[in-house]
Amino acid sequence: MTTKKKRQTSPAGRRMATVALSLCLLAGVTLFGMYTVGKTEEQQRRLEQEVADAEKAAQARQQEVAAKAAREQKAAEAERQAASGSASRDRTGESAAETAQVEGSETAETDNAELEGEYAEISVDEPVIIEANAGAEAPPLSFSAETDQLLWPIAGNILMDYSMDKTVYFSTLDQYKYNPAIIIEGSVDQNVLSAASGKVISIENVDETGTTITMDIGSGYQVIYGQIKEPAVQQGDYVQAGALIGYVAEPTRFYSKEGSNLYFQVLKDGESINPKELLP
Template identity: 55%
Template sequence: MTVKRKKKGGFSGGRTVTVAFSLCLLAVVTMIGMYTVGRTDQQQKELEQQVAEAEEEARAREQAQAEAEKAAKEAEKSEETEELADAEKTQEAASGSASRDKAGEAAADAAGETAGTEGTGMADGAELESEFAEIDPEGTGETVILDGTEKASSADAVSEQMDLSFSPETDQLLWPVAGNVIMDYSMDKTVYFATLDQYKYNPAVIIQGTLDENVMSAAPGQVTKIETLEETGMTVTMDIGDGYELVYGQLKELPVKEGDYLKAGETVGYVSEPTRYYTKEGCNVYFEVRKDGESVDPMSLLQ
């Protein structure tokens, strides 16, 4: 019985050692796992922090770039606005000078007409004697009928010049082109100019046109001025009588010259590409009506 007890006691001691060793091994594995997990979590946090910092730097760079681009655009826009303002002042000064020149020419013409009237009788007598000598060089006294085309043409031109008249009560204007009005006449309040991105007064109507489209004379008149302006491009001014003038802008390939007479519906020019003042509005005709040098609403006079 004693021997059996000794064997039993030895087995129990070995089992205890094995259990203890297993527990130690488990503890070591657990510690290694915890260290590894803790290390991985720390690395993950560091990686996330680095990504966040990189994203913040990228956002800061993008914001700085956007602010720089915005500042550049504002500077460019300010420069363009100043250039356009200078161009408008130049055009206004040129228009004022042209009006003064026209007034001087009118005064000179009036003086010339007065002086010419005084010598009409003597000139007519001499002209009649000369014509009679051409018709009857031999002095026979016979009546001879000649082709008076040249004299008739001259008389017609004078008659046409004298007959220039326009009355809003009895006369109406033709549309220069058959497009829609894309910008109304407005001198009592400002209107928005898309290309310029600003509000300003508009002394004309801007009529939509097609490139190379025929632009017609809105009324009988005489071409008094042809000029190229920065805002309206090639521009034609016509006198239609009684202090009324018509101004056509954004033209090209003019078949007329200063001094020519046009009937209503005849070609003044053709629609050109828009100037840089009207790029967003597209091809158009600038049509202005003036009375004694002041712009009036064309819509009240158009058919």
């Protein structure tokens, strides 16, 4: 019986095996390293994308906050204008109440009463027209800011104040612009009285203020009444202070949100001035 001898590996073979194993290990480490680097780069790209997305979201949020602040500022400005109108009404409430009392209580017996700086006691059923005789001179017209005052043409709150040094918000138009008049709250068919004795120089239809009456009250002063219906006077009439000149109309499309009102403007030598400076 022949016995096989166990094959023995020579030292050179062992070294080659060791080298081969080392190369395998090195290749494995290299492949693992490349995999790890690739994965790290992918994570880096993902992180950069997340940062970019976060920055875009922050910018969008910032824009949204700015837009909201602008809307709130706009609303606050509108509230300040409303508060200003209410405060003005408080200061003029007593005078407006006196005007309302005159509308309802005066009689035709005092139609020709002289106006001497006080509200004349007259009837508002018919306009008081000062007619000059044929060939006679027209009644003299004179008004002084130092000695005379205008009457309140209607009793009501001031919806929008005079403002020519800064713009104010117009709700219907949804814009800011200058206001050369005061806008007085009224009701449809409410009596509108002449604020001063004067001559009717025009009655015209204007897109913004509807039927508009302009009166010359002397010394370079003119008074303009807008949002009128059924004028009780004609062009060329001389009208006494406190006389009925018409009625409050439905608001034009320029004031639909503000509601029924009287547009009341005063000019001095063709330039708008604050009517409240001439009112009691």
